Amino acid sequence: MKRIITILILAFTLALNAxxxxxxxxxxxxxxxxxxxxxxxxxxxERIAAAEPDEWLPNYYVAQINSIKSWNENDLEVVNAQLTKxxxxxxxxxxxxxxxxxxxxxxxxxxxxxxxxxxRTYGMKYSAKVTELYNQxxxxxxxxxxxxxxxxxxxxxxxxxxxxxxxxxxxxxEKALALFEDFKPELFHPNWGxxxxxxxxxxxxx
Amino acid sequence: xxxxxLMAQTIISGIVTDIKGLPIAGANIYLQGTxxxxxxxxxxxxxxxxxxxxxxxxxxxxxxxxxxELTTQVTVMNKLEIKLRxxxxxxxxxxxxxxxxxAGDNSKVSxxxxxxxxxxxxxxxxFVGALQTLPGTTTVAEDGRLxxxxxxxxxxxxxIDGIRVFTPYSPTTNNIPTxxxxxxxxxxxxxxxxxxxxxxxxxxxxxxxxxNTIDEPDQNKTDIGIMSVGATLGNTxxxxxxxxxxxxxxxxxxxxxxxxxxxxxxxxxxxxASGELVFRQKFNSGLLKLYAxxxxxxxxxxxxxxxxxxxxxxxxxxxxxxxxxSYKGVLSDNWSMSSGLSYTYANNKLGIIxxxxxxxxxxxHAKVVFKRRFNNRFKLNVGTEYFATKxxxxxxxxxxxxxxxxxxxxxxxxxxxxxxxxxxxxxxxxGIRAExxxxxxxxxxxxxxxxAYKTDxxxxxxxxxxxxxxxxxxxxxxxxxxxxxxxxxxxILNYQYNWDGMIFxxxxxxxxxxxxxxxxxxxxxxxxxxxxxxxxxxKGIDLFWRDNKSVKNLDYWVSYSYLDTERDYRNFxxxxxxxxxxxxxxxxxxxxxxxxxxSQVGLSYAYATGRTYxxxxxxxxxxxxxxxxxxxxxxxxxxxSPQKILYFSVNNALGTxxxxxxxxxxxxxxxGNFNRRALRPAADQFFFIGFFWTISEKGxxxxxxxx
Numbered sequence: 078m079k080r081i082i083t084i085l086i087l088a089f090t091l092a093l094n095a096x097x098x099x100x101x102x103x104x105x106x107x108x109x110x111x112x113x114x115x116x117x118x119x120x121x122x123e124r125i126a127a128a129e130p131d132e133w134l135p136n137y138y139v140a141q142i143n144s145i146k147s148w149n150e151n152d153l154e155v156v157n158a159q160l161t162k163x164x165x166x167x168x169x170x171x172x173x174x175x176x177x178x179x180x181x182x183x184x185x186x187x188x189x190x191x192x193x194x195x196x197r198t199y200g201m202k203y204s205a206k207v208t209e210l211y212n213q214x215x216x217x218x219x220x221x222x223x224x225x226x227x228x229x230x231x232x233x234x235x236x237x238x239x240x241x242x243x244x245x246x247x248x249x250x251e252k253a254l255a256l257f258e259d260f261k262p263e264l265f266h267p268n269w270g271x272x273x274x275x276x277x278x279x280x281x282x283x
Numbered sequence: 284x285x286x287x288x289l290m291a292q293t294i295i296s297g298i299v300t301d302i303k304g305l306p307i308a309g310a311n312i313y314l315q316g317t318x319x320x321x322x323x324x325x326x327x328x329x330x331x332x333x334x335x336x337x338x339x340x341x342x343x344x345x346x347x348x349x350x351x352e353l354t355t356q357v358t359v360m361n362k363l364e365i366k367l368r369x370x371x372x373x374x375x376x377x378x379x380x381x382x383x384x385x386a387g388d389n390s391k392v393s394x395x396x397x398x399x400x401x402x403x404x405x406x407x408x409x410f411v412g413a414l415q416t417l418p419g420t421t422t423v424a425e426d427g428r429l430x431x432x433x434x435x436x437x438x439x440x441x442x443i444d445g446i447r448v449f450t451p452y453s454p455t456t457n458n459i460p461t462x463x464x465x466x467x468x469x470x471x472x473x474x475x476x477x478x479x480x481x482x483x484x485x486x487x488x489x490x491x492x493x494x495n496t497i498d499e500p501d502q503n504k505t506d507i508g509i510m511s512v513g514a515t516l517g518n519t520x521x522x523x524x525x526x527x528x529x530x531x532x533x534x535x536x537x538x539x540x541x542x543x544x545x546x547x548x549x550x551x552x553x554x555x556a557s558g559e560l561v562f563r564q565k566f567n568s569g570l571l572k573l574y575a576x577x578x579x580x581x582x583x584x585x586x587x588x589x590x591x592x593x594x595x596x597x598x599x600x601x602x603x604x605x606x607x608x609s610y611k612g613v614l615s616d617n618w619s620m621s622s623g624l625s626y627t628y629a630n631n632k633l634g635i636i637x638x639x640x641x642x643x644x645x646x647x648h649a650k651v652v653f654k655r656r657f658n659n660r661f662k663l664n665v666g667t668e669y670f671a672t673k674x675x676x677x678x679x680x681x682x683x684x685x686x687x688x689x690x691x692x693x694x695x696x697x698x699x700x701x702x703x704x705x706x707x708x709x710x711x712x713x714g715i716r717a718e719x720x721x722x723x724x725x726x727x728x729x730x731x732x733x734x735a736y737k738t739d740x741x742x743x744x745x746x747x748x749x750x751x752x753x754x755x756x757x758x759x760x761x762x763x764x765x766x767x768x769x770x771x772x773x774x775i776l777n778y779q780y781n782w783d784g785m786i787f788x789x790x791x792x793x794x795x796x797x798x799x800x801x802x803x804x805x806x807x808x809x810x811x812x813x814x815x816x817x818x819x820x821x822k823g824i825d826l827f828w829r830d831n832k833s834v835k836n837l838d839y840w841v842s843y844s845y846l847d848t849e850r851d852y853r854n855f856x857x858x859x860x861x862x863x864x865x866x867x868x869x870x871x872x873x874x875x876x877x878x879x880x881x882s883q884v885g886l887s888y889a890y891a892t893g894r895t896y897x898x899x900x901x902x903x904x905x906x907x908x909x910x911x912x913x914x915x916x917x918x919x920x921x922x923x924s925p926q927k928i929l930y931f932s933v934n935n936a937l938g939t940x941x942x943x944x945x946x947x948x949x950x951x952x953x954x955g956n957f958n959r960r961a962l963r964p965a966a967d968q969f970f971f972i973g974f975f976w977t978i979s980e981k982g983x984x985x986x987x988x989x990x
Binding site: 098101102105116117120121123124125127128153154155157158159162197205206208209235239240 | 501831
């Protein structure tokens with residue numbers, strides 16, 4: 078009996094320990110990111126992703142960091158490798174968490190990066206998909222400010238390309254900005270876009 | 284007791300370099316399943332401590348390199364020297380390019396993008412038309428099919444999702460070019476190989492065209508097209524794991540011919556109706572695709588003929604059904620499989636003068652391929668396939684009632700192929716294909732090999748060799764089945780240079796034809812004597828240049844082919860240059876996007892030297908050459924809104940009066956001269972206007988990629 082209790086306690090402690098390990102790990106990774114150590118943060122997320130096969134968040138952040146890194150990269154081959162890596166990790170995240178609007182938005186952003194890289198090749202292939210992804214995400218989370226903002230941002234880009242009025246989407250950005258006020262995502266969940274929303278709204282009011 | 288091992292810390296250290304020993308900075312080193320790890324510094328060194336004990340797996344990963352794994356006692360993981368191998372699957376790795384043009388997204392590999400296939404001015408929405416702007420093809424404007432490197436059109440085989448299409452072209456008659464039967468709407472991957480292709484493909488002497496249907500459509504939508512020659516309607520529905528696309532089109536040339544009369548005397552202008560359907564179902568580890576196409580065409584006309592004053596009356600009714608089902612799936616970590624089958628039913632009812640011909644072909648193809656991936660550098664394919672054809676023809680005329688012509692043609696084949704990647708610089712594909720033909724009781728073995736070597740960052744050379752077998756076509760087999768397979772060997776040397784949006788390819792080849800079918804009458808007939816004693820050769824150089832970067836919004840490509848070929852086959856008295864051959868082919872395609880007008884304007888120009896014909900007024904066979912061929916085509920696509928496109932095109936804008944050949948009178952006139960008639964296209968020019976509208980919930984998709 079004593080033995081069983083010991084094992085139970087041990088198992089429980091280990092479980093708690095694993096939980097806090099994940100939290101500690103994520104905190105450390107975010108700290109590295111805040112300190113602008115982007116590569117170290119990315120690698121830390123990779124380690125967490127490898128150690129925690131049921132967590133989509135570390136996979137999501139590896140994808141996001143690679144997506145962000147590709148913006149400032151000029152070497153086509155490196156961009157290609159980065160976006161491929163982003164896609165690989167996002168695929169992992171997708172396999173862990175189904176119908177996740179955060180992942181759908183990130184997928185749309187990775188496709189948008191491909192379009193930005195080579196519009197002639199990827200524009201036709203991905204632009205309809207991006208629209209579809211934002212619509213799916215919106216159906217899942219109609220009051221999430223990140224979803225509303227990203228969708229409006231994309232729609233404004235499309236409208237601008239076709240010489241149409243971008244104003245109708247300004248009210249979406251406004252709405253997103255208002256929703257950001259009370260936006261409290263779960264621990265470690267994606268939380269970005271306030272600055273972008275403010276920027277867009279500023280251009281709307283010009 | 285428990286806490287002691289937990290507290291003990293082990294130091295893990297080492298250095299990460301590439302194969303040459305140069306340090307790799309920024310590599311990620313960690314113990315699998317833990318958070319313990321570090322990043323290598325500028326000199327490749329790393330150092331970290333861990334509480335773990337016993338056997339653990341150390342992972343070392345870095346972008347564009349293969350991930351390294353080491354499983355051992357953590358206590359011995361110090362002063363490690365880790366060499367990472369380059370990832371051979373990256374975009375800058377060598378590719379096997381001899382003979383192959385791929386249209387896809389991988390900008391490094393593809394020469395044409397899927398979109399190009401349908402935005403080429405001279406193509407009029409037919410993807411075969413777009414491929415005719417690539418080097419290695421010859422200009423046979425009145426035919427419309429692909430003639431590759433001195434080969435006849437039938438030497439090119441078309442495959443959809445890996446499965447053969449037995450009757451890819453709409454049937455037509457002399458001097459009216461045919462079109463590919465299948466709409467470009469439904470395909471997203473096109474590979475056109477002009478030689479040296481994989482052992483997976485057989486029964487093609489010269490070339491294969493591989494078309495892949497779209498795996499997953501983007502969204503629910505309806506496409507409407509209204510054209511000067513007919514209308515199309517398409518609809519796509521998406522569900523969670525499956526999707527369905529249907530596409531129907533109707534073509535009628537009557538209104539057009541009222542406005543622009545051509546040289547034929549149409550009794551009943553060309554009319555065609557076709558429907559296509561693609562259904563896709565995703566499973567946990569595989570994808571099932573079903574593709575079905577039906578089309579019916581009919582027309583009736585009287586064509587001029589120098590020997591028949593009242594002209595030749597020609598009538599055609601064709602019904603064609605094609606069904607193709609394929610499944611691709613993953614079996615385990617290292618095994619995957621693809622399989623498929625197709626069924627073709629083709630019926631042609633022809634009336635020529637007062638003769639009636641009614642023929643039916645039923646064909647079946649089944650194939651299964653297993654793929655074993657040993658690692659990134661070694662993959663092996665093994666497959667088997669079976670082709671069965673039943674052909675039946677009835678011929679009736681006022682004079683004779685012929686006994687039906689029929690034959691069964693069954694072929695079984697096995698093939699295997701290995702893909703070896705030695706390094707990022709060198710790769711090889713080697714395969715072998717064995718076929719057994721029941722009709723000829725003949726067994727053939729065809730080796731194929733291709734090697735590529737990257738000479739520097741932007742260029743590579745490839746070599747390919749292969750043997751190819753193909754049976755004579757139905758027009759011969761229906762009269763005689765006591766023959767054997769025709770054969771070619773291909774030798775190809777390819778050089779490719781890629782540089783930021785520019786691509787240059789040069790390819791030299793030699794083809795050796797053996798066992799071509801010969802006969803001793805004007806056309807294959809009952810009374811012909813057939814044998815396999817024909818032969819021939821073909822050699823040449825193909826050049827290709829494409830650039831979409833130098834001038835903003837301009838994308839263009841230039842192709843040039845030099846072809847030297849002679850063959851002694853059919854009823855040739857000796858080796859000669861066949862009449863479908865041009866020695867020099869040159870073509871330019873340009874597309875320019877004008878942002879302020881939301882328009883894409885396109886141009887394509889083709890020049891080909893003359894083709895041979897026999898002038899009976901002089902001694903010899905195929906002893907004369909026509910004047911060169913010229914064609915300048917223009918198109919303009921205008922985006923009215925993101926979903927509405929207006930499209931104009933004009934084929935042969937300059938109205939050049941091209942001559943495809945001559946027909947001579949059977950008997951000389953009073954002066955002893957054989958008179959002739961120039962074979963000219965039915966119309967010198969062709970105009971096309973279309974309006975395309977996509978209705979989707981999202982409002983951003985359009986049919987620009989369908990034009």
